[in-house]
Amino acid sequence: MLTIEEKFKLMATDSAPGQEVRAPGTVEGLSGDPIEGVRVDFSHGDVDAHPPIPGSLALFDQGFEEGAPQAYTEYRGRAKLRAYLSGKLAEFSGAPVDADSELIVTPGTQGALFLAMGVNIMPGDKVALIEPDYFANRKLITFFGGELVPIRLDYFGAEGAGRAGLVVSELERAFADGVKLFIFSNPNNPAGCLYSREEVTAIGELAEEYGVKVIADELYARQIFDGREYTHLRGLGIMDPENLVTIIGPSKTESMSGFRLGVAYGSPSMIVRMEKLQAIVSLRAAGYCQAVIPLWFSEPEGWMDERIAAHAAIRDDIVAEFRSCPGVRVRATEGGSYVFPQLPALRLGLKDFVTALRVQANVIVTLGTEFGPQFTDSIRLNFSQDHGKAMDAVRRICQMIDRYRA
Amino acid sequence: MLTIEEKFKLMATDSAPGQEVRAPGTVEGLSGDPIEGVRVDFSHGDVDAHPPIPGSLALFDQGFEEGAPQAYTEYRGRAKLRAYLSGKLAEFSGAPVDADSELIVTPGTQGALFLAMGVNIMPGDKVALIEPDYFANRKLITFFGGELVPIRLDYFGAEGAGRAGLVVSELERAFADGVKLFIFSNPNNPAGCLYSREEVTAIGELAEEYGVKVIADELYARQIFDGREYTHLRGLGIMDPENLVTIIGPSKTESMSGFRLGVAYGSPSMIVRMEKLQAIVSLRAAGYCQAVIPLWFSEPEGWMDERIAAHAAIRDDIVAEFRSCPGVRVRATEGGSYVFPQLPALRLGLKDFVTALRVQANVIVTLGTEFGPQFTDSIRLNFSQDHGKAMDAVRRICQMIDRYRA
Known part of the structure; x- marks a missing residue:
């Protein structure tokens, strides 16, 4: 059995997004001069370039002034806010949500993910996940002592075919082999692709057939480009509702990350356990922060459309720029x-190249290996940035690729 | 081995503080009329009666306006805020604190406790805790699969002797028997007693002798009554600093609970692991909320003294009232x-009596059994309430005791 020190060695955060304010490591083999430019941190979105929903500070202040009832809410979140959200999420996802038994407000979508994993994984349980997918999933499975069962996503092969690239046969083999829990993000983080209706249906049908529980991470489900169809697994009505929990939050498209809010909804039995876990993890999402919830899914008219259009425009330019750089391959983002x-x-290993980008080009990106050990040749960029600065930074990345070509 | 459902059955929150907004259960054997009175919820403090530190909303608003750097901090908290806190906490606890390696900002003190437990307990580890002590400790040990080793606190026997009532021989026996981790709150929650310098020294010396790691929960360490001496374990300099972590937060005396802020400080190796865990639990304490930290330990002159005096006055009256009720025994609170x-x-079991208090007397208290299974005859009250309403409510409790005497 692992010691606690060994267990935490498996959960390295040195290259995790969000930690880039720390001093970079040193790199051997750098050449050439620094490339001047304004620093861009692609590890997460820039809430100054794309600010939070208008009115959010005023609502927070009201919550503070209201005092005790907003400071101390039920662990699963204040009842009237859950009632509001349950209506909005039922409409959004196409299936009913009971405010009392089927929804919990959490400290960020990360909080929802932690709870959802924590109430489903016992040591030794097989947990299937997509590769590539959100980096924390891997660490959570490790932390809870689960056995990681990776499912390949053929995101390059499926581009243009209206699919994400799920290899359904691999998923079935894993489920047949005893997987207890499956987690996937749609749109996929980091590849930005959408699962087709057929792919989501296959996931639901296989989960139902093999009795597998599913966590559907829909964090970016409100930011879908080019009028594409989005399929909510819960809206299909294929799966036993007890076996499915869906998570979403306002930290991304809505830029509300500084309030740390998220929500998990679905399976009543999981929600009950999640609240028990939240009671010992952090009690509740910060009470005063919960007060901004009524703005989420009630943004000013046109605000979400504008935000999505602004991101689609950045995406178009970034994808075109990368594609103009010989040897770079990129799938155009469909959502998120x-x-x-x-x-x-390249002449440098991935970690050294990413450090070189930071040291020589003032650009921060996330290592592909955070999303699966095999992605030693990929980097992730969050393009929720100032459009002009982001384009300058991507051009610097391309210059750096040219500089360090093998 | 337990199933996940069985594991969570051990972590019941139905009687946990904070959940009292839910409908009460039904009770057989009620008699008499309701006793009129304004509802008082003694399960937690009333931030309307004792409001947050002046200026906290303004500081939050500034943090929001600052934008990205305050929204996305390092997982362990924004560097300049850690620098501020490390200075204050070094002065407070009497031993140096390195801002970079020895401190993490967490979502509430509950968050700090969760992380501290999570980075020290592996399944099967023996974990010693005081009975009675903070209810979540028990559930955390269960969640992480540790084996609970209870240490009796003779809080009635030691009253007036300047001690909390630690049975040192029991602690030594437990440590000698292979305990890996010991957790205790000082002042004790729920009994309100302070550990003497000799008791804290004994804890430190035994921990050092047996290589036991210690979590010192000092949540209420700033609210000490009657000029009593408070002993910080870390300030004694007895223990290997790698084996000790201390936690505290502004949610109680300072009434900042709605911001969900806490801090753990001490052992660099534990802090590193705690940050890795925080990265997958909730990323960070809400970024904008962190902005209020500079008020903590820098309250307006006289503000803390007034607050402590106000609580001492409530304590005096509540203790006197309970002592005037035949058969009630209470130790006068020394801190917290x-x-x-x-x-x-009584004619009713504890759970039924507590429900009766709620249904017939409009008073909410916490069951003693949350703090140890043997406390079937005790209730906990948080007296950080409106003084007058609290006294009325305590008188109603005494009436109810009279009504249901066996």
């Missing part, structure tokens, strides 16, 4: 704010 | 906002 370009062979 | 009266024999 990520691109996951594959780079040509 | 709790009393833990022991009740005489």
